Amino acid sequence: MRGNGSGGVSRRRFIVGTGSILGAVTLSARVSAAQAAATPAAAVIDNGAHVPVLVIGTGYGGSVAALRLAQAGVNVQMVEMGMAWDTPGSDGKIFCNTTSPDNRSYWLRTKTKQPLSNFFGIPIDKSIPRYTGILDAEDFSGITVYQGRGVGGGSLVNGGMAVTPKRENFGAILPSVNADEMYNTYYPRANAGLGVGMIDPAWFDTTDCYQYARVGRKQAQRSGFPFVFVPDVYDWDYMKQEAAGTATKSALAGEILYGNNYGKKSLQKTYIAQIKATGKVTISPLHKVTSVSPASGGGYTVLIDQINTNGDTTVTKTVTADKVFFAAGSVGTSKLLTKLKATGALPNLNSEIGKGWGDNGNVMCGRANHIWDPTGSLQATIPCGGIDNWAAGGAFAEVAPLPTGIETFASFYLSITKNPNRGTFTWNAGANRVDLDWQTAWKQPSIDMAKTIFDKINAKEGTIYRTDLFGVYKIWNDTLTYHPLGGAVLNKATDNYGRLHGYSGLYVIDGALIPGNTSVNPFVTITALAERNIEKIIATDL
Template identity: 80%
Template sequence: MSSTAPDGPVSSGISRRGFIAGTGSVLGIAALPGRATAARAETARAAAPIASGAHVPALVIGTGYGGSVAALRLAQAGVDVHMIEMGMAWDTPGSDGKIFCNTREPDYRSYWLRTRTKAPLNYFLGLPIDRDIPRHTGILDAEEFGGITVYQGRGVGGGSLVNGGMAVTPKRENFGAVLPSVDADEMYDVYYPRANAGLGVGTVDPAWFDSTACYQYSRVGRKHAQRSGFPFVFVPDVYDWDYMEQEAAGTVPRSALAGEILYGNNHGKKSLQQTYLARARATGRVTVSPLHRVTSVAPAAGRYTVVIDQLNTTGDTTAVKTVTADRVFFAAGSVGTSKLLVRLKATGVLPGLNGEIGRGWGDNGNVMCGRANHLWDPTGALQSAIPCSGIDNWAAGGAFAEVAPLPTGIETFASFYLSITRNPHRAEFSWNAAAGRVDLNWQASWKRPSIDMARTIFDRINSREGTIYRTDLFGVYKIWGDHLTYHPLGGAVLNRATDNYGRLTAYPGLYVVDGALIPGNTTVNPFVTITALAERNIERIIATDL
């Protein structure tokens, strides 16, 4: 195994199994199940929901990466944990026999409390493709602020349910700009390997990649990148690559090859339900209440009083519960955690929170685009929905681009990309008392640096290949998908809003453990960094605070 593997995307000479074996984690890879469906019913089913009047030693708000790490490690330390999740458990098949719906045919399961879909790529051939759907507590939230739409997972497993699973460790030379107060040696020697092992990270077999029809789009992306002088890299993922090879061979039900990504994946993806949450449940100390939303956390005689709304599947509040907790871990995601803390500070519930609460929020520099290829460069009608490669121009141009799928089921002759860029802009959450909500002051014009950085890659490729940008994917004659982010980060930044381990120091027993801690950018897809930072922080919290 290459000695540089933990520092960035895995090179083409490393096997997926070698990458996993080389992480050296004490967690034990054998504990990670290889099939999503085999374990989902057991690992995702919640016990009876939390009762009003209950007392819990540790309450975790959210079941995404940071919350799942905290729950597992607390339980292993002998602490009983209750997790509160706003979304559904996602453990019951619909009438079609599947838990999740297909990206190409969104239904009531697709969106969080919307009556019309809001797809990130919402046009095709210049025609709008969004459709009406029943209002339901679906899996993907498209939360709209003044200048940006933020996509977030809703359900037990959080963002792990809806992302592409690209498990990228930042290059070590970039880490100082990501988390300047964190010891890089500890992260790269201990916590990144621990996170990669716990998540079940692996890499596509390069030989299979070169031969399979479902990654023709990535091979075209590789050819174009390399002919323009850009490094092409294989990117680790949490998909079960053996299962995907069986999908391609036709011996198992298709999942990645059936376009399942944006609204959940029924088979091969190792979401948190199959990794950290499964192991947390196995301790016997962790329970989860889905369709519950925390509205208040207030000090009360050395503990915290937590107010929780119970929801039904149309989003109505069916009960209001009050419980107490010795410690509360905020893990509702960058937006959820930030909004809750900003509101609690502004309304006088937690007035001692410092002035950094709500600040330092960024979009990880996300911007999307498509390119129209020549007829001799088809990208394939069958495309795996799980991306496995990228183009690295971070050092020279401030951009890292996923070679992304466009799984329409037809040949499009299009190359599609999600870029992560070094966008310097940071927004702030603030309390709007008149409207009774938290606002975000992101400005649409702040995406301009991201576009310019992405163009350092794609202008050159277009010039070399004699191709043009697609203008039919995000509107009418619109090149850039500059209206969104998949990677919200910040709002309760480490060592600013909290101490250097996520403690909200004015309130002993309150902690932030999720992506709100990271100031706006990780240079790559963020969930491995969120997981590794949570591993670092909870280890210190358990050692010193318990």
């Protein structure tokens, strides 16, 4: 389950398999038996277990909570809907490549759903075997939400852009949180825990793999926009070795959308590695929580479906937990709480449950450059810079890679915008599911804000928008988000530290707390807020 908004998208990355139509691609359906097993049976939570703390999800918020609780001496059980992603497949690698998606790529789909769906107007999505793959493209009315599935949540599939919002924007992001505490204590703690670093500007200026970003910088600056380098969680020394040919290629081999095998410091290499070292945390992959309700003897009764790699339930477990942390990502947490309130499992949750959901203003576009502005056939999949027009136009645009392996003369962007529209999760009793009230038309403010950057660049450069990347004659991808946020908003659905109103011992500690927008990529803010909240909870509730 996803801790970013994402999972990130990261949830949230936009690198695409355009190479799949430009050269022969073999779809591999094979995965080793060891990978399919995902985890030893002895390591998973037992039916009938009674645990001090259950954490639902292994993304950013859940990982922070589990680590700090374990360091405080508390035994913790973490449950994760996705796989462990710790065993290589038949190709010797844990994750498949972006340009040749196989069964490891998507969560329980039989066809890929790439955010860039067309190239030269030709559809590029491919049939794949149904499997509990790493990227969930979850469809709601009017929008598809990309989320990571596996131990590490959204950190597995995002581009690692680890951005701390500008201080002057923070009041609009989390108005009830003390900014001094966040910027003096919790943002630094999060950045240290995540292993955040910055690209070497001198290397950036000379390496072939960032030619696309240099073109983006030049064109932004010529139109009067600041280009800013953005911190990231990639191992930049490793990427230099990739470029030098002394290390196995990862970011320079098109890996990102469906996982990165070597260079990226996902949660598996940071917080989760520390979690495992404590010896006080058990992680159960392929376990999906379906219900949480008060137990007669105190604490909470939690129903958990253990699933196989086809998505089928193999056993349903009943567990008792003294405290439960909801960290299934903005969508997962919001859907579960909305269902539990509506169906009577947790009827005392307040009326703010399900409200305040936003897409971080995500829209995508591409531009066609002149032949004297090639963007390079080799493109690192890790974005390292963006165009900042937030104050004047309400938009920040990642200069994103388009790693097709050929020269495209195209510039590609994922914009984050100050879109004010918010959706609401509701229970659909007739269909036995949670729906999201969202309309594609609500993306129009995002398009208008992104156009404050790209209309000006096109006018200055004498260039045009690409119309062949998201369909036929379609300029904007306005039907997705990599950055889901909100649905159980801090100081509304919860108190100011994530304690759910109506129930002692239930907490939200992920991107569901953040009301819809962070002005930048959200996972550092999700991590920092979790660090703040868990510190308070440990001090006062345990």
